[in-house]
Amino acid sequence: MSPTGSVPLIQVKNLKKYFRTPKGALHAVDDVSFLIKQGRTLGVVGESGCGKSTLGRTILRLTEATSGEVIYGGEDLLKFNKHQMKEMRKRMQIIFQDPYASLNPRMTVSEIIAEPIKVCRTLTDKNEINNKVNELMKTVGLAERFVNTYPHELDGGRRQRIGVARALATDPEFIVCDEPVSALDVSIQAQILNLMMDLQEERKLTYMFITHDLSVVKHISDDIAVMYLGQCVEKATSKELFRNPKHPYTQALLDAIPLPSLKEEDKLKKVIKGEVSSPINPKPGCRFSVRCPHAKKECRERNVPLVDQGDGHCVACVLYQ
Amino acid sequence: MAAKTASTDTVKKRSQIKAIWFRYKKNKLAVAGLILLVVLILVAICAPLIVPYEKVVEQNLMERLAPMSGAHWFGTDEYGRDMFARIIWGARYSLALGVGSIIISLIFGALIGAVCGYVGGKLDNIVMRLMDVLLAIPQILMAICIVAALGQGAFNLLIAMSASTVPKFVRIVRSSVLSLKQEEYIEAARACGTGDGRIIYRHVLPNVMGPIIVQATITMAMTILAISSLSFIGLGVPTPQPEWGTILSENKSQMRYYPYLCTIPGIAILVSVIAMNLIGDGLRDALDPKLKN
Numbered sequence: 001m002s003p004t005g006s007v008p009l010i011q012v013k014n015l016k017k018y019f020r021t022p023k024g025a026l027h028a029v030d031d032v033s034f035l036i037k038q039g040r041t042l043g044v045v046g047e048s049g050c051g052k053s054t055l056g057r058t059i060l061r062l063t064e065a066t067s068g069e070v071i072y073g074g075e076d077l078l079k080f081n082k083h084q085m086k087e088m089r090k091r092m093q094i095i096f097q098d099p100y101a102s103l104n105p106r107m108t109v110s111e112i113i114a115e116p117i118k119v120c121r122t123l124t125d126k127n128e129i130n131n132k133v134n135e136l137m138k139t140v141g142l143a144e145r146f147v148n149t150y151p152h153e154l155d156g157g158r159r160q161r162i163g164v165a166r167a168l169a170t171d172p173e174f175i176v177c178d179e180p181v182s183a184l185d186v187s188i189q190a191q192i193l194n195l196m197m198d199l200q201e202e203r204k205l206t207y208m209f210i211t212h213d214l215s216v217v218k219h220i221s222d223d224i225a226v227m228y229l230g231q232c233v234e235k236a237t238s239k240e241l242f243r244n245p246k247h248p249y250t251q252a253l254l255d256a257i258p259l260p261s262l263k264e265e266d267k268l269k270k271v272i273k274g275e276v277s278s279p280i281n282p283k284p285g286c287r288f289s290v291r292c293p294h295a296k297k298e299c300r301e302r303n304v305p306l307v308d309q310g311d312g313h314c315v316a317c318v319l320y321q
Numbered sequence: 322m323a324a325k326t327a328s329t330d331t332v333k334k335r336s337q338i339k340a341i342w343f344r345y346k347k348n349k350l351a352v353a354g355l356i357l358l359v360v361l362i363l364v365a366i367c368a369p370l371i372v373p374y375e376k377v378v379e380q381n382l383m384e385r386l387a388p389m390s391g392a393h394w395f396g397t398d399e400y401g402r403d404m405f406a407r408i409i410w411g412a413r414y415s416l417a418l419g420v421g422s423i424i425i426s427l428i429f430g431a432l433i434g435a436v437c438g439y440v441g442g443k444l445d446n447i448v449m450r451l452m453d454v455l456l457a458i459p460q461i462l463m464a465i466c467i468v469a470a471l472g473q474g475a476f477n478l479l480i481a482m483s484a485s486t487v488p489k490f491v492r493i494v495r496s497s498v499l500s501l502k503q504e505e506y507i508e509a510a511r512a513c514g515t516g517d518g519r520i521i522y523r524h525v526l527p528n529v530m531g532p533i534i535v536q537a538t539i540t541m542a543m544t545i546l547a548i549s550s551l552s553f554i555g556l557g558v559p560t561p562q563p564e565w566g567t568i569l570s571e572n573k574s575q576m577r578y579y580p581y582l583c584t585i586p587g588i589a590i591l592v593s594v595i596a597m598n599l600i601g602d603g604l605r606d607a608l609d610p611k612l613k614n
Contacts, residue, residue, distance in 0.1 A: 062508055089514035102505035106527040106610060111337075115523070116513035148335045150610040163509075170513060 009038040009206045010059070010174055015068035017051075017058045024281040028054040030230035031068075033306075036223075038173075041200065041207040043221030043238065045214060045253070049276060051230040052210045053097075056176040059208070060094055061085060072174075090120045093167040097179035099159035103151040109162055110147045113137065116169040136165040140195060157188035164195065168203075177209045181216060193220055214257055218242060226250045229279055229287040232306060236313040246315040249288045286318070294319060344607040351603020357596035365412040376406035378561045386579055395585050398572055404582065407563040408589055414475060414564035416593065419545045422482035423537050429483070430490020431533060435521045437491065438498025449495070452488040460485040460543075461550055468556045475558055478551065482544050493536050497529035530608045538601030542594040565589050 017029040028051040036042045044052050058065045061077065070077040072088070080088060093116075096102035103112055113133045123129050134144060140161040151159050160180060167175055177196070181189040197220060199205060211217050217224060217238070224241045226234040226249065234247040245251045252272040274291040277283075286292070289299035298318050306314040307321055345351055364371070381401035389396045395404035433452075437445040455463065467481035501507065502525070510520050549566020551557040558564040560571075565586045572582035 057508075060512055062512060086514040089512065094509070094512045096505045096509060098505060102509050104506040104510075104524055104528070106608075108335075108337075108340075108610075115510070115515070119510075119513050119515045119519065148340070152611050166509065166513075 007038045008035050009072070010208075011035045011069075011071040012059060013069040013071065015055070015058060015070065016066045017054055017063065018066045021280060026280045027051075027230045027282055028279065029058060029065075030282075032225075032227070032230075032232045034225055034232065034235060036174075036206055036208060038206055039200070039204050040222040041209050041220055043217035043224040044208060044210045044227060045212060045217050045224060046227035047212060047276065049279070050227045051279075052212075052227055053178050055227070056094065056178050056208060056210050060089075060092055060176055062094075086120075090122065090170040091172050092174040092176070093170065093172040094176045094178060095160075095163050095167045095180045098183050099156055099163055100151075100183070102163055103159060105150065105152055108148050108150055109137070109142070109154075112151070112162055113165045113169055116166060120170050122170055132169070136168055139168065139199070140165040155188075156184050157191060160184060160188075160192050161195070164192070164199070168199065171203075173204070174206045174208070177207055177211075179211050180209075182211065182213060189216065196220065214253060226253065229276060229282065231287060231316065233288065233316045234314065235306065237311075240311065240313050244313070246309065246313070246320055247288075247317050248292045248294055248319075286316070340610075341607045344610075345603055348603040348606060350599050351607070354596045354599025354603065357592065358600060361412055361416060361593055361596065364409060365416050368410050368413055371409050372403075372406040374406075374410065376403045377410045377563050378402065386575065388579075389581065396579065396581060398568075398582060399575060404568075404585060407568055408565070408585060411563040411565045411568055411586065411589065412593075414558055414562060415545055415548075415566065415590070418475065418479055418482065418548055418558075418564070419541050419593065419597075421479050422486065422544050423541050425479070425483035426486040426490055426540070427533065427537050430487045431494050431526060431529075433487070434491040434494025435498050435525055435529075438495040439502055439517065439521055439525060441499075445495075448491075452491050455485070455488040456492070458485075461547060464547065464551060465554070465556055468551065473556060473559055475562070478548060478557060481551075482547065486540050486544065489540070490533065490536060493532050494529055497532055498525055501525055501528055527608070531605050534601045534605045534608075538598045541597045542590075545590050545594070 012035070013033050015029055015032045016027075019026040019028055030051075032051075032055060034042065044055065046052050054063065057063045059070050059077075061080075065078055068078070072092070077085075077088060107115070110130075110133050113136055114129050117123050117129050117132060123132055134147075137144065137146070142158060142161050142165065146154065146158070151162065154162070160183075163180070180196070181192050184192060193216065196207070200207060207220070209217065209220055221238045224236060224238050225232050226241075226247065228249050234241065234245070234250045236244075241250065242254065245254050249272075256271065272291050272293075277287065277290050283300070284303055285300040286295075286304045289295040292299065296318065304316045304318055304321070306316045308314050309320055368374075379402065381397070383401065384393070384397050385399055385401040387393050387397040387401070393403050393405065395408060397403055398407070433448060437448050458466075463485040464478075464481040467484055468477055471477040471480065498521075507520060507524055510524050515523075545566055547566075548557050548564060549570050552564065552567035552570050558567050560567075568586040569583055569590070572579070572586075576583045
């Protein structure tokens with residue numbers, strides 16, 4: 001293995017985030033553990049509402065975790081005080097899903113990109129900041145003439161480039177990408193994805209890539225974690241997962257990818273039935289069991305842990321225990 | 322080729338204030354409002370040069386209720402005081418009170434509202450209930466209480482007027498902040514470690530400017546009129562001192578026979594209110610980059 005890619009950069013252990021609601025505790029993230037190695041990309045997939053975004057925000061402490069650990073550089077982030085956390089924020093950033101909502105409409109492009117630099121005081125000299133902003137704009141492929149424009153004057157792709165530039169402004173090592181391309185046109189999606197992959201190579205970035213789009217995740221990820229209702233149900237390298245999906249939910253997800261084919265047998269897809277059950281006070285047992293074609297009595301009786309099937313391919317399903 | 326030359330010399334970063342002025346300039350009405358206000362302020366400042374203060378308070382019963390003439394441009398009131406002098410000097414009191422009380426209530430209202438909306442929780446609850454109590458008391462009644470407690474005088478009047486308008490600003494700002502703080506760009510600011518203070522002043526307040534400014538311009542007009550009501554019951558600016566609202570109510574009894582005695586101060590109030598409204602509208606549009614063209 002290459003030197004980058006073997007050192008664990010961030011390790012999440014038993015992370016939980018419950019929201020208190022009038023009806024009970026909403027288990028948004030429930031006992032999720034994983035490890036991302038330096039310079040690699042972990043794709044987190046799952047349908048909407050499964051807690052992917054909350055997971056990303058909890059790791060960055062944009063929402064406080066209920067319990068668990070986030071080990072970054074040997075230290076538990078969740079125990080950091082305000083001051084330590086502020087230092088830490090330089091090293092970890094986030095790219096948001098909606099390039100329309102994530103940029104302050106009253107600030108110009110250059111102000112938006114300069115803001116993290118000013119806040120973190122990585123640079124204090126005005127000229128240096130300007131140079132850095134120009135350099136960042138060039139890096140993400142924004143023409144210099146956009147310096148004084150406002151976000152609303154630009155199209156989605158360019159706006160997302162601003163989002164990327166802002167995330168890069170403090171030279172972070174770790175970036176949470178919260179569905180960065182799902183609000184964009186397909187043609188622009190590819191541009192942004194390629195940009196992000198180039199940046200990763202140049203700057204040795206580590207990504208946690210949250211998405212519901214499997215073709216995107218296949219394109220960009222080294223490892224993939226599949227989430228269902230707050231829990232991680234399957235974890236494997238990208239290749240392994242697409243070649244050999246083990247969990248019935250993962251299989252169903254992969255089956256749902258549309259194929260450009262007119263043959264009859266391709267049109268007949270196995271589609272999982274039913275609805276996602278409520279994340280508020282979930283019943284014990286496998287949460288997918290209500291919809292699972294292989295569900296047995298056993299599934300509903302006990303919680304199913306993630307078990308390594310060899311080669312780092314972990315599955316949480318009674319079929320493989 | 323053109324693109325190449327453009328990329329070699331860096332595009333000049335335009336400052337926010339210059340950009341706002343650039344957009345403001347385009348609105349002719351707003352510029353007219355600004356000129357109007359500047360003229361009014363100049364009149365207020367240069368009042369001693371235009372007409373000496375003695376003429377404001379000098380009573381000349383021989384010439385009481387004199388019509389408009391070369392000697393008395395706007396006539397005289399029932400005590401024979403020169404109306405022109407009173408209107409000119411009145412600009413000092415009216416503008417200082419109107420603009421001053423708005424600035425004070427704007428600053429306090431925006432600050433309290435933004436902090437309450439952003440921080441939320443107990444602080445928000447306590448402060449907002451306090452504001453509710455203040456809002457429950459009619460503005461005039463509240464001003465009467467404050468003036469009665471602090472004593473009559475222009476400065477106390479300023480405090481009274483500001484204190485009674487602050488709750489309105491707090492409410493407006495707070496509600497805008499509440500809807501704003503869920504925005505992703507606020508979260509983005511937090512993600513790079515921006516402190517709460519900077520978030521409020523850099524990200525939240527600029528985005529709630531629109532409703533604040535509209536409220537401010539409306540309040541300005543209401544404040545001048547409220548002062549005249551206070552003067553009517555003897556709690557406004559003390560009598561010999563001229564203030565447009567006060568002049569208006571002093572001459573109320575003469576309205577039937579000498580209508581210009583009421584109309585002229587009325588026009589003065591109207592002009593300043595229009596100026597403020599035009600400026601307010603222009604400023605609101607200029608501050609919003611989305612309405613650039």
